[in-house]
Structure formats: C-alpha cells, structure tokens
Amino acid sequence: MSPDRLVYMANQIGKFFEYQKANEVVPGIANHIRKFWDPRMRKAIFDYLDQGGEGLDPPVRKALERLKGEAEGKHRKDALPESSFQGT
Amino acid sequence: MSLIQDIDYGTPASKAERQVTLTIDGVSVTVPEGTSIMRAAMEVGNQIPKLCATDMLDSFGSCRLCLIEIEGRNGTPASCTTPVAEGMIVKTQTERLKQLRKGVMELYISEHPLDCLTCSANGDCELQDMAGAVGLRDVRYGYDGQRHPNPGIDASNPYFTYEPSKCIVCSRCVRACEEVQGTFALTIAGRGFDSVVSPSQEQPFFDSECVSCGACVQACPTATLNEKSVIDIGTPSRAIVTTCAYCGVGCTFKAEMRGDELVRMVPYKDGKANRGHSCVKGRFAYGYATHKDRILNPMIREKITDPWREVSWEEAISYAASEFKRIQAKYGKSSIGGITSSRCTNEETFLVQKLIRAGFGNNNVDTCARVCHSPTGYGLKTTYGTSAGTQDFDSVEESDVIMIIGANPTDGHPVFASRMKKRLREGAKLIILDPRRIDLVRTPHIEADYHLPLRPGTNVAVVTSLAHVIVTEGLVNEQFVRERCDWDEFQDWAEFVAQERHSPEAVEKLSGVPADLIRGAARLYANGGNGAIYYGLGVTEHSQGSTTVMAIANLAMATGNIGRRGVGVNPLRGQNNVQGSCDMGSFPHEVSGYRHVSEDTTRTMFETLWGRPLDEEPGLRIPNMMDAALDGSFKGIYIQGEDILQSDPNTQHMAAGLAAMECVVVQDLFLIETANYAHVFLPGSTFLEKNGTFTNAERRIQMVRKVMAPKNGYEDWEITCMLSNALGYPMHYDHPSQIMDEVAELTPTFAGVSFKKLDELGSVQWPCNEKAPEGTPIMHMNGFVRGKGKFVITEYVATDEKTGPRFPLLLTTGRILSQYNVGAQTRRTANVVWHEEDRLEIHPHDAEQRGVRDGDWIKLSSRAGETTLRALITERVAPGVVYTTFHHPGTQVNVVTTEFSDWATNCPEYKVTAVQVMPSNGPTEWQEEYEELTRQSRRIAEPLVAAE
Ligand code: SF4
Numbered sequence A: 001m002s003p004d005r006l007v008y009m010a011n012q013i014g015k016f017f018e019y020q021k022a023n024e025v026v027p028g029i030a031n032h033i034r035k036f037w038d039p040r041m042r043k044a045i046f047d048y049l050d051q052g053g054e055g056l057d058p059p060v061r062k063a064l065e066r067l068k069g070e071a072e073g074k075h076r077k078d079a080l081p082e083s084s085f086q087g088t
Numbered sequence B: 001m002s003l004i005q006d007i008d009y010g011t012p013a014s015k016a017e018r019q020v021t022l023t024i025d026g027v028s029v030t031v032p033e034g035t036s037i038m039r040a041a042m043e044v045g046n047q048i049p050k051l052c053a054t055d056m057l058d059s060f061g062s063c064r065l066c067l068i069e070i071e072g073r074n075g076t077p078a079s080c081t082t083p084v085a086e087g088m089i090v091k092t093q094t095e096r097l098k099q100l101r102k103g104v105m106e107l108y109i110s111e112h113p114l115d116c117l118t119c120s121a122n123g124d125c126e127l128q129d130m131a132g133a134v135g136l137r138d139v140r141y142g143y144d145g146q147r148h149p150n151p152g153i154d155a156s157n158p159y160f161t162y163e164p165s166k167c168i169v170c171s172r173c174v175r176a177c178e179e180v181q182g183t184f185a186l187t188i189a190g191r192g193f194d195s196v197v198s199p200s201q202e203q204p205f206f207d208s209e210c211v212s213c214g215a216c217v218q219a220c221p222t223a224t225l226n227e228k229s230v231i232d233i234g235t236p237s238r239a240i241v242t243t244c245a246y247c248g249v250g251c252t253f254k255a256e257m258r259g260d261e262l263v264r265m266v267p268y269k270d271g272k273a274n275r276g277h278s279c280v281k282g283r284f285a286y287g288y289a290t291h292k293d294r295i296l297n298p299m300i301r302e303k304i305t306d307p308w309r310e311v312s313w314e315e316a317i318s319y320a321a322s323e324f325k326r327i328q329a330k331y332g333k334s335s336i337g338g339i340t341s342s343r344c345t346n347e348e349t350f351l352v353q354k355l356i357r358a359g360f361g362n363n364n365v366d367t368c369a370r371v372c373h374s375p376t377g378y379g380l381k382t383t384y385g386t387s388a389g390t391q392d393f394d395s396v397e398e399s400d401v402i403m404i405i406g407a408n409p410t411d412g413h414p415v416f417a418s419r420m421k422k423r424l425r426e427g428a429k430l431i432i433l434d435p436r437r438i439d440l441v442r443t444p445h446i447e448a449d450y451h452l453p454l455r456p457g458t459n460v461a462v463v464t465s466l467a468h469v470i471v472t473e474g475l476v477n478e479q480f481v482r483e484r485c486d487w488d489e490f491q492d493w494a495e496f497v498a499q500e501r502h503s504p505e506a507v508e509k510l511s512g513v514p515a516d517l518i519r520g521a522a523r524l525y526a527n528g529g530n531g532a533i534y535y536g537l538g539v540t541e542h543s544q545g546s547t548t549v550m551a552i553a554n555l556a557m558a559t560g561n562i563g564r565r566g567v568g569v570n571p572l573r574g575q576n577n578v579q580g581s582c583d584m585g586s587f588p589h590e591v592s593g594y595r596h597v598s599e600d601t602t603r604t605m606f607e608t609l610w611g612r613p614l615d616e617e618p619g620l621r622i623p624n625m626m627d628a629a630l631d632g633s634f635k636g637i638y639i640q641g642e643d644i645l646q647s648d649p650n651t652q653h654m655a656a657g658l659a660a661m662e663c664v665v666v667q668d669l670f671l672i673e674t675a676n677y678a679h680v681f682l683p684g685s686t687f688l689e690k691n692g693t694f695t696n697a698e699r700r701i702q703m704v705r706k707v708m709a710p711k712n713g714y715e716d717w718e719i720t721c722m723l724s725n726a727l728g729y730p731m732h733y734d735h736p737s738q739i740m741d742e743v744a745e746l747t748p749t750f751a752g753v754s755f756k757k758l759d760e761l762g763s764v765q766w767p768c769n770e771k772a773p774e775g776t777p778i779m780h781m782n783g784f785v786r787g788k789g790k791f792v793i794t795e796y797v798a799t800d801e802k803t804g805p806r807f808p809l810l811l812t813t814g815r816i817l818s819q820y821n822v823g824a825q826t827r828r829t830a831n832v833v834w835h836e837e838d839r840l841e842i843h844p845h846d847a848e849q850r851g852v853r854d855g856d857w858i859k860l861s862s863r864a865g866e867t868t869l870r871a872l873i874t875e876r877v878a879p880g881v882v883y884t885t886f887h888h889p890g891t892q893v894n895v896v897t898t899e900f901s902d903w904a905t906n907c908p909e910y911k912v913t914a915v916q917v918m919p920s921n922g923p924t925e926w927q928e929e930y931e932e933l934t935r936q937s938r939r940i941a942e943p944l945v946a947a948e
C-alpha cells in the first residue's frame, strides 16, 4: 500500500488530535489508527517507520511507535491510556 | 386482501388538551376543544356529507354540503368550520338539511359531465358518493349546463392529468399544494361559473412551478386530477402498506394493486414519517421495477472483456463461491470482502456482513454510508454517545429557530422539507449555511432570516465562529452545560472558541461570510427559543466532515438545544436505509449496534450464536480496498446493490482497483457501471418484491412488504443465503423476520424490535428495548448516552484541495428532487423529463470570463481527471463556485473528484474540488473510451438474450 497515502492519512488524523488536550494527543492518534486501520495498513506504515518514517509529524510518529511496540508484544495492548474519543 | 380505506375525518385533529362533550344525533361524543363538529361526528362513525373538506387540510367551508342544525342556534352552519362546544346538541339529518343538500348536489351535478361509466374515477369518486349519500334522484336544471367550456385535458405532467371539465372548484388541490406541499403552484383563476384551477400563470402543469408531489391529485375528490396509471389500468382492488425505497425520509405508502400489477402508490396517512404526504419519486417513480433494462437471469464470464453468459442460479452461485474459495486459498483469508447497500433492507444488510465476518472470516465489509454520513457516526458518537440524529420529524413542529447546514431539503428530503416549511410559515426563524442559494433561502411565504453563503471547505471555521459569538457574548446556557456536560472540557472549549482568530471578523476573510451575518445568526440560534439543526452532505463530505459534525454538536450543547422536543442535531440521511445499514454493522470496524470488533464480550456473543470465530482486527474501508487491490492483496468482492464506480470519488482509481480483482460479484437490478468490471452478475429484487425493514433518518424502523413476487426469482437476502451455503457457511432462514430476531438477540439497542411489534405499532424508533419498549422518539432526554456530553476542540484545517491558477474554481456536487443518487432507478422512469442530463451550474460572471453561454458544452477538469457536460448559467452559485449533480453515468462527474477525504472516516471530499471550466466541443477521451467499454461489457452472449 502506498506509504505516501498512509502518511498523508496519518498526519491528517494527527492534525485533529494535536489541538486536543496534551494528554490526549498521542493516545488519540494511536487509538484511532488501531481502531480503524486494517492490519495490512498498519503493517505498511510500521515498515515505513522502520525505514525512517520521513514526513510523519512528530506526535504521529510517537503514536505509531507506541502501536508498533504493542504489535511486537513489547508492551501490553492496554498499556496505552484510553482515549476519550470513542467515535465509531 | 382488500383496499385499505383510511377514514377521512374531514378536518385535522385538534391538539387541545381540554375535552368537550356534546350530543350528535342523540349520541354523546367527547373530543378535544377546537375539533370541528364534522370530525366529532365521524369519531362516532357518523359521516356528514362533504365535498370541500378532507382531514389533510384545514377546513374551508365552500361547498355547503355539510350543513347541520344546532339546537338553540339559527341557521344551518357548515359542520366543517363550526367547532364543538360543551353541551351542544347537533342534528345532522333533518328534512330541511336533506332538501338543502339535495339542492346543492343538484347544482353540482347539473354542471358536471355525466360520463360516470367511462370515467377513470368511477367507483372512486366522492361526487358520486355524495350524490348517493344525499339521495339525489333527479336534476331539475338538466344535465347539459356544463359550467366550463371544455378546454381539453392537460396531460403535460408525465404522471397525472388535469381535466378541467370535471372540476367542482372545491379548492382542495389548491390548499393541498399550499398547506401540505408548500409549493403554492395552484390558484383558482376567474370568478363564479368561470372559475378554474390554474397552475401558476394559467400554464400547463409541466411548465408551472409544480414539483409533481401528487398531493393535489390525492386531494381531488373527482377525476379532475387523476393518475395516468389509474386511467390506463383501472381502479385498484387491494393494497399493502410498505415503505419508500428512495430517501431517508422513509415515507410509507399504500401500494394499491390490481392482480399483481401496481396501480398507484398512495402515501399512508398513518405513516409517522410522512403523515400522508410524499414526493414525486416515491409516489410515481416506480416504473424502473418493470423496465426492460432489468436483468432477470444470473450471468457469469471469466474475463471482463468476455460477453456475459446467462446461467442457472446454481451455476452462478457455485462459480462465485468457488472463485472466492480459490482466491482465499491463494492470497489469504483477508483477500476478499464485500459491500452492503443502503438501498437494501436491514435484514439483507445484516446477512451480508454476517457472510463476510463469519463466512469469509474477516472484517472487510463496508457500505456506501462511507461516502455520505460516516462522519455523522463518528462525530455524534464521540460527543453524545450515539451515532444517530436526536429527534423525530414531528419535533420540527415545536422548533422556533431552524438552522440548515449543507443540506437542500426541498430537493433531497422533500417531504420533511414540506413539514419544515409549514413550521416556517407559522413563524419559525430560518438560518441557512450553504454556498448555494438553495430554494429555501427564498420560496413562497418563506424567507431565510440569515443565509451565510460560505466558501466550500470553511464549515468548521464558520460554525466555530458561531460558537465564538455565543461564548463571548454570554449566550451560553450554563445551567445545561453544568448539569449535562463535562465542565472541564467545556471550559477548554470555551477558551478555544473565544480566541480572536475565531471571531466573525477574522473568519469573514477566509469564509467570505460577512461578519454581521455570523453574529446575527449566532444570536438568533442562541436566543430564539427552541433551536434545531438539520444538516446534510454539505457538512460530512469534507476533509473535516467529522470535525464539523462535532462543531455542530458543541453548538447545540452550549445553548442547551438538545434533549427535548423542538431542538436537536439531525443529520438528513441520503438513501432510504443509510441509518439502517450503519446500524446493522456494515462498517469494517464494528458489528451491529456500533460495537467495535475488538470488544471481547461482544465478539463472544456473536461467535456463540454464529458458530465461527470472528476476527478482532478491523477490515478495509472501500477506498482502502481499492488501494489494496492495486497492491495485489485484495482480489475478490461481493457487492450488493451499490454502484461504487459511479458514486465513489476518483472514478479512474476505482476502475483500476476493480479491474485488478479476480472475482467481482455484483448483485443488482441493472447492469450498473460497477458491473462493467464484474465476473458474476446476480439479479436483485426491488423493494416491491421483498419483505424486510428500512430505518429512516429519525431512527424509525418501518416495514417493507412484498407486494409482488420477485421477477428475478429470489429476494436479495435469499441470494446471500445461497452464496453463504455454497461457501460452506450454512445460513437458513424461512423469513426475514427471523433475521430481525437474530439482530434483536445480538444488539442491545434493537432488543425489543420484532416484525410482530412493527406490525402492531406501525414503526418504532431505536433504541427499543426493555427500558423503551415502544422506542425512543427523542434521544438524550435525561442525559447523554455517553454520560457527560463531550465538548471537542474544532480547529479549522484548510483542505489540501486548493484553487490556484490552473484550477481556479471550486466544484461542489449534489442532487435534485426528481433524481435519486446515481440515477440507476430514476433514470429508468418518466422522471427524466425533469432532468435529462447533469448540468454544470456556473455564475454569469465566471461564465462570461470564459466565453461560456447557457447550454454550451464545457470541459470540467481537475487534478484527478476531466469530463464534459453542458453549462447552466445561474446566480444560485456564488462567483468562484460551480455545482453539478451526479445522476448520469455519461457525465461521470466523479472522474474529476479527488481522493481527499475526512480525516476520521475517509468519507470523500465531494464538496470541494478545485476545477477549471473551458468551452468544449465534445466528450473527453475518457468519456469515449468509457462509453466503448460500457458497450462492450454489456454484451450478453447469444442465443440467451437478457429479458427484453
Ligand atoms: S403535484 Fe404537488 S406541487 Fe404540483 S400542483 Fe399538485 S400539490 Fe402542487
């Protein structure tokens, strides 16, 4: 899947959460991507992250690193604080 | 089964609480104060003769047939205009009354052509009935005094005729057009014996302002206004109540039949969404069901370049199943998926997602709501806790201020628009946020108090600016916010919106809306009494669609306009079952009732009942499916009742995605555009041929009832079952009611829903469960579903789709009254007379600059592609903005729309595309190629030619 499009989508999500409360920004982005992105999309962006992740905005990068760690079993799924954004 | 005769009480019901008791012909009657004597009599089954009265309309008192005597009063007042009074003693039948009525009828009949036996309304004519009711036996004035010179028949409307010589000038049609429809197209021209009904300036109906809703035809007591179908076929003999399959209003109709032929659709008076009214589509545009283009036999082909081959159902289903199995074996479990339809029933939608989740074993299911109201789901769930509108339609009757954002109700939701217009005529105030001057900005007897003609793409800025005014001018309903909402979040939000950069003066620069209009509109909404917001795709189809929905939700909370009648936040849903398809779990991340697939308890519940493990990871959304197809990881798709190629953005990307798949199965009525890329075609059934339910924009679940056998052999849910069985995941249901029982078992908000209950109550609005056994008309009455209402910071982020020297204009898209969505149905009815083609609306200034004249062919181009269509020069659009519809495949407007989409849901940004417009002399290369492709791919191999 084209990383450009995924980076664009991730940054777009980032731009919404960046303006929310400081403690909501990274969990908000991470939860959103975990909740709505199919595993192959997440895997593609993790691979892109491994290659340097150019173009990813800083909070987005942080969120993706958290998610990636979680996917690799480095920390528990629920280690990430829940987001108050429960939209579906 | 027989015809369903609604009781006509003669005058509308009174809403008064105080009761009054009187005696009519010796029978005691108790009715609400303000009730007419006519209605009170009918309440006890005593029908007073009448001609000009009908209970859809206010009484008028012109025919003088309904006279009565009241003890202690002089004269013989009309019972339709005389209200009841305590202790009144009324007589409806005396010698004097009998003589008077006969006299009146004699006059009517002497002026009326007496060709009753050959009249199309024979047996269905109130004039005949009344002649019988008053015992008319002879007419002293002879029968040849035809009052009207016979001006012939006006058959200009495709669906009904006007035959003035049969008119009794009762004005029911005129009043129906005014009171029920709100169009004011008819008047009575002339006086006395010369008076006639006249559309607009004595024009034929077709040339007048008439929008063909049919309310006048329904109101007419004679054959003067009559459906052409009744003239052709004859009067109906039986009726079944069902629900319109066109838009999210969800009008219910009596489908009136003779044998298995549909004679006419008559709006059902007990229908709680439409209250006896309808629009041109639901009432008249059902001809597609029997159109010659309909495909009735299954077909397959190995390659999309091959002609279609008609095969048996067995062969088609087993071919599709074996292909899906092959693909999964080769490319993995997640390499296939499906799309549910907002046009199909809840039961059908539920089965398709069940097939995908349990049968395919993944969550690659999505629905066309992706491209329309997915931001509504996200935004309202986040702020309030429920992915749905908050009110019922009746609520508008108590609104004092109506704010419409990015919706065009008179075209998109006509019957609700009529109800809204009624309230506006009663004095409610109106605020409109829309780049176009939609009809409601100024229409007979209605003028918007504020029209904010914002630049496409600036919704968030403008709505946040409304909030700025409310907060900085102290208009917040603090008590409501403290009680119902998260106070900390409110304070953060209030601080955010109060920033100077959100002031109307600052926002004017980017939105183009004069600051004083923003200020005025905000004050009116906050101070004007019950404020209700209605919004449409002009809100959702943006890169910040979800943010705008949340900005709207913030406004309603800040002013306390939520949780009671007359207020609320209401998405106007496009297709008939958008709400239902979302409720039924059509999204890749959630099962029915909006529960995420990762919730263990929810999944366990489904797994237990369905006997298969469910994937805990979300699946692909439609645009991502196409990306994955191009990537090689998504190879097969089952599409029920959706034309994604025509309706989704960036057609060329969509086409490439479909072309990259190895098995595309399309289940539809026609060889739709998407079918150009299909390998298996499964003929679908129309709403007239199936049982099930639809859920309208007010969360109202209503019955769809089969009025004729499916011409293709099966209802759509049966086809899904066959496919599932062939795939090795057995599905067995005898009737859709069993599917709804399963939905109820698995979905807490539907726990109390069953076909039995729907038959009894007519309809219910979810949530319907133990706490609300008869449903929930108004949401969030005693607090928000999520607990405390959540205020969300709504930072405006300009779309990346920007105008520049190459593409200086902004294109926005929409639809019109007579056509529906991609037009596959309405284009196959007489509705085409109102909209033969998509046109590009362009402001005179922009047109002149480019040397474009009205009706000229123009080339419309964007970064994504180009197409050609004809220009319509109009000041409805602002300079710099152009507008068109997407009802015709030849135009392929989505060739130019881009892939920018809502940040939260990927709902495409249809409403903003930077474009250029140039004069043109013919179709583009893409249009030509596409036409050839369509021609090629619709070939059906001889000798088995499709049903003609
Ligand atoms: S069809 Fe509807 S709009 Fe047309 S004249 Fe009759 S009531 Fe009015």
Ligand code: SF4
Pocket (backbone or CB within 6 Å): B166, B167, B168, B169, B170, B171, B172, B173, B174, B197, B219, B220, B221, B222, B224, B225
């Ligand atoms: S057209 Fe029908 S409804 Fe209208 S005035 Fe004549 S008889 Fe009455």
Ligand code: SF4
Pocket (backbone or CB within 6 Å): B244, B245, B246, B247, B248, B249, B250, B251, B274, B278, B279, B280, B281, B282, B283, B413, B414, B415, B416
């Ligand atoms: S299209 Fe909508 S407004 Fe028109 S009849 Fe059908 S449900 Fe009603």
Ligand code: FES
Pocket (backbone or CB within 6 Å): B049, B050, B051, B052, B053, B060, B061, B062, B063, B064, B065, B066, B078, B079, B080, B081
């Ligand atoms: S029905 Fe009362 S005056 Fe016509």
